[in-house]
Amino acid sequence: MSRTFVGMPKFQVGARHALADxxxxxxxxxxxxxxxxxxxxxxxxxxxxEELRVKGAEAKDRVLSNLDTYLVELEARLVExxxxxxxxxxxxxxxxxxxxLVKATGAxxxxxxxxxxxxxxxxxxxxxxxxxxxxxxxxxxxxxxxxDDLPSHILVPAIHRNRAEVREIFLREMGKVGRPAxxxxxxEPPRLAEAARLHLREKFLRAKVAVSGANFAIAETGTLxxxxxxxxxxxxLTLPDTLISVVGIEKLxxxxxxxxxxxxxxxxxxxxxxxxxxxxxxxxxTEEDGPQDVHVVLVDNGRTNVLADVVGRQALRxxxxxxxxxxxxxxxxxxxxxxxxxxPGPIGAVLGPQLRGRQGKLEQSLPYASTLxxxxxxxxxxxxxxxxLLVHLRTRVVDDHRGGLPSAEALTMRAGAFTLSRADRLxxxxxxxxxxxxxxxxxxxxxxxxxxxxxxxxxxxVPAPPRHTFRQWWAKREGGRG
Amino acid sequence: xxxxxxxxxxxxTALQAPGSHAARTDGPQPTSAGLxxxxxxxxxxxxxxxxxxxxxSVVERTGSGSQAAAVARALSGHGVHRVxxxxxxxxxxxxxxxxxxxxxxAEGDISEHALLESVDAVVTTATVGIATTGTIVLxxxxxxxxxxxxxxxxxxxIVVRADQVVATVPEAVTRxxxxxxAGRPLTWISGPxxxxxxxxxxxxxxxxxxxxxxxxxEG
Amino acid sequence: MSAVRVALFAxxxxxxxxxxxxxxxxxxxxxLGCTVEFPRAQTCCGQxxxxxxxxxxxxxxVRSFVDVFGSYDAVVVPSGSCxxxxxEQHAGLARRAGDPGLEAAVEAVTPxxxxxxxxxxxxxxxxxxxxxxxxxxxxxxxxxxxxxIRVGDRPLRLLRAxxxxxxxxxxxxxxxxxxxxxxxxxxxxxxxxxxxDKARHVRETGAEVLIAGDxxxxxxxxxxxxxxxxxxxxxxxxxxxxxxEEDPS
Numbered sequence: 035m036s037r038t039f040v041g042m043p044k045f046q047v048g049a050r051h052a053l054a055d056x057x058x059x060x061x062x063x064x065x066x067x068x069x070x071x072x073x074x075x076x077x078x079x080x081x082x083x084e085e086l087r088v089k090g091a092e093a094k095d096r097v098l099s100n101l102d103t104y105l106v107e108l109e110a111r112l113v114e115x116x117x118x119x120x121x122x123x124x125x126x127x128x129x130x131x132x133x134x135l136v137k138a139t140g141a142x143x144x145x146x147x148x149x150x151x152x153x154x155x156x157x158x159x160x161x162x163x164x165x166x167x168x169x170x171x172x173x174x175x176x177x178x179x180x181x182d183d184l185p186s187h188i189l190v191p192a193i194h195r196n197r198a199e200v201r202e203i204f205l206r207e208m209g210k211v212g213r214p215a216x217x218x219x220x221x222e223p224p225r226l227a228e229a230a231r232l233h234l235r236e237k238f239l240r241a242k243v244a245v246s247g248a249n250f251a252i253a254e255t256g257t258l259x260x261x262x263x264x265x266x267x268x269x270x271l272t273l274p275d276t277l278i279s280v281v282g283i284e285k286l287x288x289x290x291x292x293x294x295x296x297x298x299x300x301x302x303x304x305x306x307x308x309x310x311x312x313x314x315x316x317x318x319x320t321e322e323d324g325p326q327d328v329h330v331v332l333v334d335n336g337r338t339n340v341l342a343d344v345v346g347r348q349a350l351r352x353x354x355x356x357x358x359x360x361x362x363x364x365x366x367x368x369x370x371x372x373x374x375x376x377x378p379g380p381i382g383a384v385l386g387p388q389l390r391g392r393q394g395k396l397e398q399s400l401p402y403a404s405t406l407x408x409x410x411x412x413x414x415x416x417x418x419x420x421x422x423l424l425v426h427l428r429t430r431v432v433d434d435h436r437g438g439l440p441s442a443e444a445l446t447m448r449a450g451a452f453t454l455s456r457a458d459r460l461x462x463x464x465x466x467x468x469x470x471x472x473x474x475x476x477x478x479x480x481x482x483x484x485x486x487x488x489x490x491x492x493x494x495x496v497p498a499p500p501r502h503t504f505r506q507w508w509a510k511r512e513g514g515r516g
Numbered sequence: 517x518x519x520x521x522x523x524x525x526x527x528x529t530a531l532q533a534p535g536s537h538a539a540r541t542d543g544p545q546p547t548s549a550g551l552x553x554x555x556x557x558x559x560x561x562x563x564x565x566x567x568x569x570x571x572x573s574v575v576e577r578t579g580s581g582s583q584a585a586a587v588a589r590a591l592s593g594h595g596v597h598r599v600x601x602x603x604x605x606x607x608x609x610x611x612x613x614x615x616x617x618x619x620x621x622a623e624g625d626i627s628e629h630a631l632l633e634s635v636d637a638v639v640t641t642a643t644v645g646i647a648t649t650g651t652i653v654l655x656x657x658x659x660x661x662x663x664x665x666x667x668x669x670x671x672x673x674i675v676v677r678a679d680q681v682v683a684t685v686p687e688a689v690t691r692x693x694x695x696x697x698a699g700r701p702l703t704w705i706s707g708p709x710x711x712x713x714x715x716x717x718x719x720x721x722x723x724x725x726x727x728x729x730x731x732x733x734e735g
Numbered sequence: 736m737s738a739v740r741v742a743l744f745a746x747x748x749x750x751x752x753x754x755x756x757x758x759x760x761x762x763x764x765x766x767l768g769c770t771v772e773f774p775r776a777q778t779c780c781g782q783x784x785x786x787x788x789x790x791x792x793x794x795x796x797v798r799s800f801v802d803v804f805g806s807y808d809a810v811v812v813p814s815g816s817c818x819x820x821x822x823e824q825h826a827g828l829a830r831r832a833g834d835p836g837l838e839a840a841v842e843a844v845t846p847x848x849x850x851x852x853x854x855x856x857x858x859x860x861x862x863x864x865x866x867x868x869x870x871x872x873x874x875x876x877x878x879x880x881x882x883x884i885r886v887g888d889r890p891l892r893l894l895r896a897x898x899x900x901x902x903x904x905x906x907x908x909x910x911x912x913x914x915x916x917x918x919x920x921x922x923x924x925x926x927x928x929x930x931x932d933k934a935r936h937v938r939e940t941g942a943e944v945l946i947a948g949d950x951x952x953x954x955x956x957x958x959x960x961x962x963x964x965x966x967x968x969x970x971x972x973x974x975x976x977x978x979x980e981e982d983p984s
Contacts, residue, residue, distance in 0.1 A: 050924050061715070068716040081550025084543050091539075102527045115699055121519040173722065174713035190713055197714050223714040227722050234723065239630050255696050265667065265709040265724025272663040273629050283523065290693055294686030297704075301649075305712060308567065309649035309685075312724060313704035314663075320701050323662040334523045342530035345537045363911045367928045403922065405915025405929070406786060408882030412543070419540050421883075425824075428788030436791075447784060451792035454747060454779040455799060464751050479961050489923040494930070494958030497752055504745050504754035508761075508773045538826070542885060 037184055038156055039375050044399035048372030049364075058194050058369055065193045066359075066366045072306025073357060073413070079308070080298065090299050091417040093292045094351035097253070097284075098341065104253040104286050105332065111256025115318020117328040128333045129160035132245065132278055135329055136166050139276050141242040145234075147260060147267045148172035149247025150354055151280045151333060153185060153376040154389075157245065168245070169211075169237050171266035173230050180207035186370030186378060188356035189304055194369050197221040208233050227264075234266065244270035244325070248281045249353065250296060251330075254289040257317045258330070261300060263310050271314050277325035284337050284350040296353065299415035304355040336389035345426045349384050351416040358410035358420060364403055373400065380410040384423045392431055401427035464503045471499035553648060553683055560647045564681045565732055567650025571707020572720055573728040579735050580677075584612035587639060587673065590729055592616050594671055596636040600626065602665055604658025605639065613639075623661055632668035638725075639673045640666055643695065643702075645681035645732075646688045651706045652676055652730065653688060655695040663701060672725040674705070678734040738770040739859070742807035744848070746817045747779035753950045759977035760813050760851060763866075766977075767859055777803045782820035785828060787917045794832045797825045801840040809858060810848045813973045815880030815948045816916075818850040823883055850880065851973055852889040852948060862892045867980040869899030873942040874972075875933070875956065877949040878911050890948055890972055897975065903940040907932075914955035927959070934959040937967055945969045 042048065052058055077083055097104050109119045122128035136144055144161065146152065146168055158168040158179075170179040177192035178185050181203045185191030192200070201221040208215045208229070213236060215229045246267070250259040258279055260267045271277060287296065301310045319328045341347050359365045359379030370378030374396045377385045383404060387397040401424045410420040435441065440448070453459045474480075479495040482488065487496055517525070554560045561577075569575045578586040587609045591599060598619045601610055613620050626632055641659035642652045652674055654660045666672050682688050692702060709724030720726065741764055745757035757773075764771050780800060781793035800821065804810045812818045822845045829837040855861055874894060880886045894902050913919070913929025920926075933956050937945050945960070947953050950971055957969035 046922060046924070049922065053924050053928055065716045069712075072716075079551045081552075083550070087543065099531065101531070102524050105524065105527070121523055123519050123522055127519060171723075172713070173711050177713070190716065192713060193716070195714075200714055223711075223717050223719045224721070226714055227711055227719045231722055235633075238723070239633070257696055263709070264711045264713075264722035266722070268663065268667050268703065269723055272667060283527075290696060291686070291689060294684075294689035297689070298685050307706070308570075309646075309651045309704070309706035311571070311706050311708065311710045313702075315696070315702040315704075317696060317699050317701070320656075320699060323656060323701060324664075332523070334526065338523065338526035338530050341527065342533045344533055344535040347530075348537070348539075363913065363929050364922075364925055367925055401788075402918065403925075405878065405911050405913060405918045405926070407878035407911035407915070409878075409909075409911070411540075412882055417540070417543075422540070422827075425786055425788070428786070429790045430788075432788035433791075443787075444789075447787065447789045447792055451781075451784055451789070451795065454781075455795045457776045457778055460747065460750075460778050467751055479958070481962075489920045490958070492923060493927045493962060494955060495961040496958065497954050499752060500754055502754060504750040504757045505773070505775060507754055507758060509775075536830075538830075540823075 037182060038159060039184060042374030042396050044395040045372050045403045046399060048374065049368040052368040052372055057196070059367060061194055061196045062366055062369050065190065069306055069360045073303060073360070076302045076306055076308055080302065086295055086299055087415055087417050089295045090415055091351060093287060093295060094416055096288050097286045098347055098350055101283065101341065104288060105283060108251055108253040108256060108286060111253070112318055112330055115256050117318040117330055120329060120331045122331055122333045122335070124335050125155035128155050128280060128331055128335065129157055131331050132157060132280065133160055133164045133166065135276070135278050136161065136243050137164065139243050141166070143167040143169065143241065144243045144245050145169050145171050145237055145241040145270045145274065147244065147246040147262070147270045148175050149245070149280060150188065150376055151247045151282050152245060155280070155333065155335060157280065171234050171238070171270060173227065173264060176230055176234070177203060180204065184371055185376055187359060188354050188377065197223060197226065200226050204229050212237060238269040238273055241274045243276040243278065244274040246270055246277065246279045248279050248285055249300065250287050250293065251281050251285050252290055252293065253286050255317055257290070257315050259293070260314045261310050262312050263305065265312055268312055268314055271316065272324045274325055276327040278329045278331065280331045280333060282333050282337060300353055300355055303357040303413065303415040340388040343388065346384070346388050346423060348418050349381065349388060349423060351418055352381050352385070353416060355415055357413040357415065361409040361413050363407060363409070364405065373403070380404060380420045381418070384420060384427060387427055392434055398431050401431060461505065464505070467499040468501055468503055468506070471501040474498045555683070560681055560683050561678055561732065561734065564645055564647040564650065567647060568707070568730050570650055573707050573730055575730045575732065577732045577734060580733050583675065583731070583733055584608040586731055587675065588612040588616045588618070590673055590731065591618055591637055591639070594637065594727065594729065596671065598635045599637045599639060600632065600635045600665060600669060602640055602659055602661030605641070606659070609639065623665055629664060629668065632664065635669050637671035637673060638666050638669045639675070642674050642676045642680060644688045644691050645676045646685055647681055647683050649685060649706060651704055653692060654703045654705065655692065655700045656703070657700060663703060666703065667724055670725055671727040671729065673729045673731065675731045675733060678732065738768055740808060741769045741771050742804055742810045743771055743773050744777060744804065744810050744812045744817070745773065746812060746814045749813060749950055753971065756813050756950055756971040756973050759971065759973040760811065763864060763973060763977040764811065767861065767864060774803045780817045780820040781828070782817055782824070783916055785820060785824050790828055790831055794828055797828050797841065798837060800825065801837070801844050805840060805844050808847060809854065811851055811854045812848060813851045813948070813971060814950070815850050815877050815884055815886065816951065818848060819879040819883035821845060821848050850884055850886055850948065852886050852893055855893060856889045863896035864893065864976050866897040866976045866978055867899050867983070868897050868975050868978045870944050871901040871903060871942050872944040872946050872975070873903045873905040873937060873940040875905055875912065875945060875947045875952065876908055877947050877952045880948045881909060886948070893972070893976060894946065903942055905940055906936045912952050912956050914952045919955055930955055930959045934963065934965065938965055942967060946972055946975055948972045
C-alpha cells in the first residue's frame, strides 16, 4: 500500500526531523539555489513581468468571482466536444468515479501524468484498493513511487533525493514492477533519465487508460492544458483509448486569450525556462487522434470552503508553479514533508488549513511555519498575498480557541496587550526591566536563561535589559531643559 | 441533490460571503529592464533561430526553393534509415527522401503504437513559431500528423515557414484561436524532451524525441 | 529654513531594550535641523499581537497610535517592521474592528509615518548626514524594510556617504535571518538554522559591525554571533548615522 500523509504531526515535529538530516538539507539547498537563479534570469528578460502578474491575478479573480457561471460554461463546451463531465464533492466521490470508469474499460492498470489533484485525493491508494495498478510516469513521481516515499515539492516531488539515492532506488525497485534498470547504471542524470525512458516505454505502449490532471481548463473553449517537460504527459494524453482528467474547480481560466498571460507566467516561475518543452492542449475528443473516450472529473474537495473566505480565497489563484517554495527560507531548511500534505511551502501553509479545516494540530501549526519574510509574495506569478494570508489564518486559529480555557500564550498576549495599552502601565513594566538591568551592572547579554525564554537562549544569547529606558532618558533631558 | 447541483450551490453561497479584502498594490521594483521584443521580420526570425538553438535543438535556415533537398539532407545527416511521414506532407519531400535511400512509411500504415518504435524519425510541418520562447506549435492538421506520430520516434524534423513565426506568446495564442475553436488539439514544443527532476539539473531526452531538428524556411 | 517638526515613535522594543537607538535618532535629526518630539503617551504598534494572530488584542493599540500621532505632520520610526505594521496592517485591523472612524483615522495618519531611512532620503532629501564611522561594516536589509515597506537601497545610500566607513556586501543579504517575531520561539529550531546561516555570511565579510534597521533582527543574529564569540558587534543604522568625529558611537 502506498504511503499517505494521514496522521502527520504538527509542523515543528516534522521540521526537527528534517533539520537533523544533513543530506536532506544539502540536497534542498542545492536544488532551491539552482532553481532560484534560473527563475531570476528568465523573469528578468520580461520587461512587463509586473504587469503580467497583475493580469494573471485579475484573470483568476474573474474566474473565482463568477465560478458557477464559468463551471457551467466549461461543462457545456466539453460535452459539445464529446467529453463526459463528472462532478465530485470530495475525495471519496472523485476516487469512486475514477475507479468505476477504469473498471468499465476492463483495464487493471493506468498510466498517470503528474497531477497534484490526484495526490491530494489519494487516488493511487483508491485504485490499488480496487486492484488497479497506477503507474506514475513523471520522473520525480516515479522516484517517489518506487522509493515508497512521499512527495516533498510541487514541481519536483523528489527534490529531497540526490542522484546517488535515485540510482539506488532504480536498481532496487524497477525490476519488481517491470523492466529492470540497465546493468551498470551510473548516477549521472542522463543515464538515470534513460533508465526511466526504458522502464516506462512498455507501460506507455500497452496502457489502455490514462489519468491526468490539468494546469488550466479554458471555460470559453472547453480546452484542457497540461504543461510538462519529459513527454510522459504527451504519452499518457495521446496513446491510451481512455483519458480521465481530474481537475480542481479552481483550475479554470475564463477565455482562450488568457492563456497568453499564463503561458508566460507559469514556465518562467516554475522551471525557470522561457517555455517548458511540451504543452498539450485538447478539447474533448478528436477523431482519429488520441483517446476516443474522454472524461473530466471536476473536484471540489474543500475548494468551496476556501472560496467562502473573502480574504483567503486568493489562495485559489495558485497555478502550482512552486516559486514560493523555492524562495522560502523555511522550506529550504525543512523540505516539504513537514507540511504534511502534497502542498508544501508557503502556499501549502495557507492551502492546507483552508482545504482541510483547522481542527488538526498540523493545520493549526502551519500558518506559523513562516517568518513572514515576504519573499513568496514577490515571486508569486498571481500575486497571492501569502504573508497576509498567513497572518489572517493565524488570527482564525487564535479566534477558534477563544472562549475556552486560555493557553499560556493567550494569557501572555492578553497581559502584554493590557500593559501596552497605556503608557503608564508600560512605564511600570519598564521600571521592573531596568531594575534587572541595574542588577546586571551593564552586562550586554546573558547566556542561557530559564523558560519561557529558554527556547530563545538555547543557541542565542539574550540581550540584557539596559539600566535606563529611552523614555526615562527623555524625561530627564526634558526636565533638565525645563 | 446531485454532486453537480451541490457544488454549484456551494459556490454560489461562498460568493455571497460578507466582507471585503483590500489587495496590495505594491510590487518589487523590476530588477532589469527586460529584453526588447523584436519588431522587424529579420529580428524576429533571428531571435526565433537563437532561442530554438538555446534548447540544444538543431536549427537550419533554408530558402523555399531548396526545402525538399534540405529535408533529405538533414535526415541523412542524422543517419536516419526509416522515416514516418504524416498525411498531407509535400510529395516532393517524400520523393527527395526516397532518392537518398531513406525508407518512407506513411502515417496510414501505422496501426499499432508499437510500430512507431521501429522508425528512426518523423518529418512534419508546423502551425506557429514563437520567437521570444523558441517554441513551435503543431495543430496536427495536414502535414503535421496525429499526436502520437511526433512523439514515439526519437528524432523530429519540423519545417517552419518564416511567415508562421510571431514574436510573442500572446500573438501565438491569438493565431491559434481558430484551430482550437475547430476542436483541433495543439502540441507546443520547445526543444527536445527534457527533465530537471534530478537535482534540478537539466537533462535533454526522456520520453519524447531526443533530437529536435528545425528547418526555418525563408523567402 | 523653518525646522521640521517630527514625532519620534521609538517603538516599545527600542524604548525598553535598545534606548541607544531612539537616542541616536534624536541626535541625528536635531543635527539635521529638525525639532524632535517624543509623545509620552506612545506605547506599541501591536505588531507582535497582529502577527501572532491576536488581532483583537492589537486593535486598542491601533486606536492609541492614531490618538497619539494623529496631530503630527511626520512620524519617524527607527524600525522597518514597526513601520510596516502601522502602514500595512493598521488599516486591516481597523476594518476588522468594524470601526469606520478608526479606519479613517488610520488612513489619515499612515502616509505620515516614515521609517528612518525613508524620512532622511525622501522627506529631508539628504543622503550625506555628516556621519563619521571608521569601521569595516556590513548591512543586513531586514525583510520588512525590504519587502513590506520597500525602502530599497536608501539605507545603503546613507551608509555609502558616511566618512571613513568600509562597507562590505553581505552574501545572500536579502535572505531572512530567521527571527520572525514569535517564530523565533514557536519554531526555534528552524529560526536558529536560518540565523546560523546568516551569522556565517556575516562572519565571511570580515566586518567588525553588522548594521540593520531593526533591532529585533539584530538581537537574533547578534545573539547567535555572541554565543559563537564571533567578535562582531551589531548596531542600528541610526547609531552609525548619528556618529561623528567629535562624538563617536
